Amino acid sequence: MGTRPVPSGPIQLPGGSAPTLGTTTPAGLGPFAAQIVAKETELATLGEQLLTLQQEQARTATAAQEAERQLQIAQAALLDAQLAMGSTAAEAMKRAAELPPGEIGSNVQDLGALIRLHKGQQRAGDSEGIARDLLRAHAAEQQARATHTAAMRAAQAALTTYRTAEATFKEKEAELLNLKRRDSDKIAALERQREAAEQRLRPSAVDGKAIAGLVANPRALAAVRFARAQLGKPYEWGAEGPSRYDCSGLIWAAYRSRGADYDQLPRVSRDQYNATRSRAVDRRMLLPGDLVFFASGSSWTTIHHMGMYIGDGKMIHAPTTGDVVKISPVWWSRFYAATRVIPAVPAPTASPSAPPPTTRPSSTPSPRPTPSPTQPRPTPTPTSSKPSSTPTTPSPTPSPTPPPSPSTSSGTSPTATPTATATS
Incomplete structure (x- = not known):
């Protein structure tokens, strides 16, 4: 079972004193x-x-x-x-x-x-x-x-x-x-204000990526995928899916889903905490799939709500009557504790077998202007270097009977080039 972790305690709110755990609201919401x-x-x-x-x-x-x-x-x-x-x-x-x-x-x-x-x-x-x-x-x-x-x-x-x-x-x-x-209009505005206030209370290092060389277990990520697939489904007390959920019913179903395959999580939120409290996680070390709990008192027996952390200071949860499964900032002002259901795994390291191609110059001779069969060599044709002493030499009737001479090919027109390519 392990020992119960010490609650992290209330968060000091901007411009106010430390709130009472459980029923507090972020400062300034009235x-x-x-x-x-x-x-x-x-x-x-x-x-x-x-x-x-x-x-x-x-x-x-x-x-x-x-x-x-x-x-x-x-x-x-x-x-x-x-x-x-x-x-x-x-x-x-x-x-x-x-x-x-x-x-x-x-x-x-x-x-x-x-x-x-x-x-x-x-x-x-x-x-x-x-x-x-x-x-x-x-x-x-x-x-x-x-x-x-x-x-x-x-x-x-x-x-x-x-x-x-x-x-x-x-x-x-x-x-x-x-x-x-x-007061539906006031409720909608209040929800936006609450989310913004909770987001401002987010700890500094909760991006949900690799933490201390560890990443979320693939089975925990499968639970997150299942929970995401339930977004928009209505809240209903006691519901475990597939069309409706309450807060702990969503988590319970997610960890029993395909890929997560974890059937040891109890049904009720406080029991889920009690079953996983030996794997408590600091709020700055959260990974996707971790469970976040909210209580009305200092004892875990007063836990009344929970969600699943997904990174960036946010969670998926089924909030309350009249609401739906959704993504919200973690309720940091009412945060009690967090636990990890399935242990994290080491973060993957980059493979050293493929060095960057820029570590050595290319060995291909393509940058060097090598002579092509379709182009005459400029250097071995001394006759072509003469200025204008042979302007009339490229006569249209060269003798084809002797073997082709490099000097004659240097003066040929571009139409004769394919012939040289074919014979080379």
């Missing part, structure tokens, strides 16, 4: 912002409590079902034992059943003796063994019945508590929705 944040925090806290109560209700209901199954098994075993004893044992069993549970065992000898009086029955030793089996079956049935009764009472109590909390949650949820609908 009383309306404080009212909205307080109602959102209250609703989120109730939602987390309701999720826990829902899990407890489901657990006790399952326990009651199992207790009922065990009672049926015990009743069937008792019936089999009674049939094995016969009518005489049944009468003796009726008398034994009237005794307190702790005294049933002391009645074995009397029951065995009574059986032995029944002519035509088994030997005395066999009869006593059957009697003991019957008494054990009866005691097991009594114990199973008591367990079943207690389990049914616990399940009913958990259901009542859950329904009471659910009614309170729905009442507060309706209040928040009505407030947002009445």
